[in-house]
Amino acid sequence: MGAGDDLCPRYSVVARRLARHGGIVLIRREAAGDAAAIRAVTAAAFGRPGEAGPPAEATLVDELRASGAWLPGLSLVALDAGGDVIGHVVGTRGHVGQAPVLALGPLSVHPDRQRRGVGSALMHAVLGAGDALGEPLVALLGSPGYYRRFGFRLSGEYDIDPPRPRWRPHFQVRVLSAYRPGLRGTFAYPEPFDRT
């Protein structure tokens, strides 16, 4: 039995994974001076062999940071024991109809540090932070096989439409405490997502 199993069973899988790899991982808000490290981690996570230039996701994080959709409390980094940035996640201002909600992503873990629970730690942290801030829901485009474990469901279950109908099989929503069923309509990402 590992640390955290008795006190907090919901997080025991993440805790066991982190412990198995001997890793200390701390999650905190992005601080001044983190931008270059976040860009590097995002580029490493999304980069494909033979691709020229940085992947679109790395540029997207910088464009979001420069936009009005940036929410400083929801850009989180994962640090290793040496204080190096090994992962990042960001929630920014999206909308369902006129209602403000969160858009999630990019989520990145450095390829050398994947499958050790870092991505899960970042996801739990950003969802908890969004809930504490009174946000009603978080939307993202991604693999349902990965995001289901964090409580995401296909957005259609909540009568929320993706910005592009063909995204329906991968467009997901995680409702938070402030969610009310009247919140339905078409989701809109902040403008920088349209450039990717």
Ligand SMILES: CC(C)(COP(=O)(O)OP(=O)(O)OC[C@H]1O[C@@H](n2cnc3c(N)ncnc32)[C@H](O)[C@@H]1OP(=O)(O)O)[C@@H](O)C(=O)NCCC(=O)NCCS
């Ligand atoms: C997705 C990502 C953030 C996960 O980070 P991580 O630290 O490896 O995540 P965790 O260790 O918490 O969880 C790993 C588990 O997620 C699973 N997983 C990862 N990507 C998955 C996917 N696309 N679909 C289903 N499962 C996935 C792994 O199989 C692993 O499960 P297993 O060890 O039981 O087989 C990381 O793989 C990454 O940065 N990928 C490249 C960028 C990316 O795709 N980001 C998400 C865009 S929506």
